[in-house]
Amino acid sequence: MKPKPFSQLSSKPKRLLEKKKYREALSALLLISLAAGLNIVFGYFAMFFAFYLSFFKWDYIGPMEFVGLKNYEVIVKDIIRGLSGAFYTFAPFYTGLRNILLYTAIVVPVQTILAIILAVFANQKIKGVQFYKVAYFLPAVTCPVIVALIFIWLFMKNGFINYMIQFIAPGFAPDWINDKNYLLYAIALVAIWGTSGHFMVSFLAALQSIPRDVYEAAMLDGAGPFRRFIYITLPLLRPMIVYVVVMGLIGALQMFDLAWVMAGSSGGPGGAGYTIALDIYNEAFIKLRPGVAAAKSVFLFFLIFITTYVFQKKYRVLPR
Amino acid sequence: MNPRVRKRLWVIATYVVLSFFAFIYLVPFIRSFIASFMTWEQASAYPPQWIPNPFTLINYVKLFRLELFPRWILNTAIYAGIIVAGNIVLTSMAGYAFARLSFPGRDALFSALLALLMVPAFITLVPNYIIIYRLGLIDNILGLALLGIANVSSIFLMRQYFLSLPQEVFDAARLDGCGPVKAYFYIALPLAKPALGAVAVYQFLGAWNAFLGPLIFLRSPENFTLPVGLSFAFARTMWTEYTPIIAGSLVAAAPTILLFIVLNKYLIRGIAITAGKG
Numbered sequence: 001m002k003p004k005p006f007s008q009l010s011s012k013p014k015r016l017l018e019k020k021k022y023r024e025a026l027s028a029l030l031l032i033s034l035a036a037g038l039n040i041v042f043g044y045f046a047m048f049f050a051f052y053l054s055f056f057k058w059d060y061i062g063p064m065e066f067v068g069l070k071n072y073e074v075i076v077k078d079i080i081r082g083l084s085g086a087f088y089t090f091a092p093f094y095t096g097l098r099n100i101l102l103y104t105a106i107v108v109p110v111q112t113i114l115a116i117i118l119a120v121f122a123n124q125k126i127k128g129v130q131f132y133k134v135a136y137f138l139p140a141v142t143c144p145v146i147v148a149l150i151f152i153w154l155f156m157k158n159g160f161i162n163y164m165i166q167f168i169a170p171g172f173a174p175d176w177i178n179d180k181n182y183l184l185y186a187i188a189l190v191a192i193w194g195t196s197g198h199f200m201v202s203f204l205a206a207l208q209s210i211p212r213d214v215y216e217a218a219m220l221d222g223a224g225p226f227r228r229f230i231y232i233t234l235p236l237l238r239p240m241i242v243y244v245v246v247m248g249l250i251g252a253l254q255m256f257d258l259a260w261v262m263a264g265s266s267g268g269p270g271g272a273g274y275t276i277a278l279d280i281y282n283e284a285f286i287k288l289r290p291g292v293a294a295a296k297s298v299f300l301f302f303l304i305f306i307t308t309y310v311f312q313k314k315y316r317v318l319p320r
Numbered sequence: 321m322n323p324r325v326r327k328r329l330w331v332i333a334t335y336v337v338l339s340f341f342a343f344i345y346l347v348p349f350i351r352s353f354i355a356s357f358m359t360w361e362q363a364s365a366y367p368p369q370w371i372p373n374p375f376t377l378i379n380y381v382k383l384f385r386l387e388l389f390p391r392w393i394l395n396t397a398i399y400a401g402i403i404v405a406g407n408i409v410l411t412s413m414a415g416y417a418f419a420r421l422s423f424p425g426r427d428a429l430f431s432a433l434l435a436l437l438m439v440p441a442f443i444t445l446v447p448n449y450i451i452i453y454r455l456g457l458i459d460n461i462l463g464l465a466l467l468g469i470a471n472v473s474s475i476f477l478m479r480q481y482f483l484s485l486p487q488e489v490f491d492a493a494r495l496d497g498c499g500p501v502k503a504y505f506y507i508a509l510p511l512a513k514p515a516l517g518a519v520a521v522y523q524f525l526g527a528w529n530a531f532l533g534p535l536i537f538l539r540s541p542e543n544f545t546l547p548v549g550l551s552f553a554f555a556r557t558m559w560t561e562y563t564p565i566i567a568g569s570l571v572a573a574a575p576t577i578l579l580f581i582v583l584n585k586y587l588i589r590g591i592a593i594t595a596g597k598g
C-alpha cells in the first residue's frame with residue numbers, strides 16, 4: 001500500500017503540521033525582523049521620504065512648507081543659466097551635471113575594457129599569475145580618500161606622473177590638479193586605476209565558467225587567439241559586461257570621494273571637479289536646503305535609473 | 321613558425337603585458353612607501369629619486385604630532401568592529417531564514433531587499449540624516465553604524481551560502497525535534513564559518529574605507545574616522561610639505577593592504593562568487 005499524502009491524513013497531524021508551519025513562519029519573522037526592518041527604514045522609507053521632501057521648503061528645524069515644484073524649478077533654472085553660459089558658481093548643478101556626464105563617459109567604458117583585458121591576461125595558466133591578480137586588485141581594497149591623497153602628490157607639476165609621461169609625450173606636463181582643463185581627467189584616471197581591478201575579478205569569474213571544450217573546438221577549426229577572443233570570449237562575457245557597466249554607471253554618476261579630496265567641496269579651479277553628488281552635499285549640509293537637495297537627489301536617482309535601465313533594455317539580461 | 325616557438329613567444333608576450341600593468345597598479349604604493357622615509361625636498365625633487373637620503377622617520381613623527389590621529393585610528397576600528405559584528409549576527413540570521421525557512425511573502429521581501437542594491441546612496445542621504453538626527457545620534461559612531469549593520473549584499477551572500485548547504489542536514493535536525501531557531505544556532509551557524517568570514521572581511525574593508533557616511537554623520541573632529549580626519553587635516557590650503565600626508569595615508573591604508581595580502585586567494589575568489597551572482 002502506498003502511504004497517503006500529508007493532506008489526506010487525519011485532522012490531528014494536519015493541525016500539528018499547520019502549527020509547525022505557523023511556528024516556522026514566526027521564527028523566520030523573528031530572525032529577519034531586524035535586518036529587514038533596518039533596510040526598509042533606511043532604504044525604502046528614506047527613498048520615499050526623499051521624494052516627499054522634494055516638494056517642501058524646510059530648514060531642518062521649523063515647520064515644513066509645501067512649495068509644489070519650486071525645488072525642481074531651481075534645478076531647471078540652474079540648467080538654463082548654465083546652458084546660456086553663466087559662470088560656474090551661478091549654475092552649480094549644471095556644472096556638476098556636465099562634469100559627471102563627461103566623467104562617466106570616460107570612466108565606464110575605459111574601466112570595463114581595461115578590466116576585460118586584465119582578466120583575459122590574468123586568466124592564463126602560467127606561473128606567478130596570482131601575484132599579478134593581487135597587484136591589480138590592491139587599489140580596489142584601498143580607501144579612495146587615501147588613493148586620492150597619494151595621487152594629488154603624483155599629479156603635481158613636477159610629480160611622478162608627468163615624469164613618466166615625458167617618455168611618451170615629451171613636453172606635455174600639465175599642472176593636473178590646478179588646471180581646470182585637466183582636473184576632471186586626473187580624477188577620471190584615478191577612478192579607472194582604482195576600480196578596474198575590482199571589475200577584473202568579476203570578469204575572471206565569468207571567464208572561468210566558460211567551458212574549455214568551446215575553445216578546443218575553435219582551435220581545431222583553426223581560430224587564433226584573437227579570433228577566439230572576439231567570437232567566443234566576448235559574446236559569452238556579455239551578461240557580465242552588462243552587469244559591470246551597470247555597476248560602473250551607478251558608481252560613476254554619484255562620484256563623490258575623489259572629487260571631494262582632489263578638487264575640494266567647491267569643485268576646484270573653475271569648478272572643473274564639481275559633481276552632482278558634491279552639489280547635493282552642499283545643498284543639504286552647507287546651504288541647509290534639504291528640500292532642494294532632495295529634489296536634486298531625485299534628479300540623480302532618475303538619471304541613474306534611466307541610464308542603467310536603457311542600457312539593460314538594449315543589451316538584455318542581468319546575470320543570475 | 322614552429323608551434324613550440326610560437327607558444328613560447330605568446331607566453332613571453334603575456335608576461336610583458338601582465339608586468340606592464342602590475343607596474344602601473346603597484347608603483348603608486350611603492351613610490352609613496354619610499355617617499356614616506358624622505359624629506360619633502362627629496363620627495364619633490366625632479367627627476368624623482370628612489371633612495372631615501374637621508375633616511376628619515378620625521379614624517380611619521382610629525383604625523384603622530386597630530387593629536388587626533390591615534391583617536392581617528394581608534395574610531396575607525398570601533399566603527400569597523402560594530403559593522404562587522406552587526407553584519408555577522410543580523411545578516412546570518414536573515415540569510416538563514418530566507419534560505420531555509422518558508423513563510424508568506426518570503427521571495428517578495430527578498431527581491432525587495434535585493435532591489436536596494438540598485439538604489440543610489442545619494443537619494444537616501446538627506447532622509448537618513450534626518451532620521452539619525454531625530455534619534456539624537458548625530459556625531460555618534462553608533463548612529464552611523466546603525467545605517468550599515470544589516471548590509472543587503474551580506475544578506476545575499478549568507479543566503480546563497482545557506483542555500484548551498486545540503487538539505488539533509490536540516491531535515492535530520494528537524495526530525496530530531498530541533499526547531500527553526502535552534503537549528504540556526506546549532507546547525508546553520510557552525511556550518512557557516514566560511515561565509516561569515518567573507519562577510520566579516522568585506523564589511524571590514526567597506527567600513528574602514530567609508531567616507532560619505534562618516535563625513536555626514538560625524539561632526540566633531542574627535543569623533544572622525546581616518547578617511548574623514550585625513551581629508552580635513554590635509555586640506556589643500558594647509559600644505560607646506562606633503563610627505564607627512566603620504567606617511568599618514570600609508571598608515572591608514574596599512575590594515576586593509578595587509579589584510580588583503582594575507583587573504584588574497586580567498587578574497588579574490590569570494591568577490592568573484594558574489595559578483596557572478598549579484
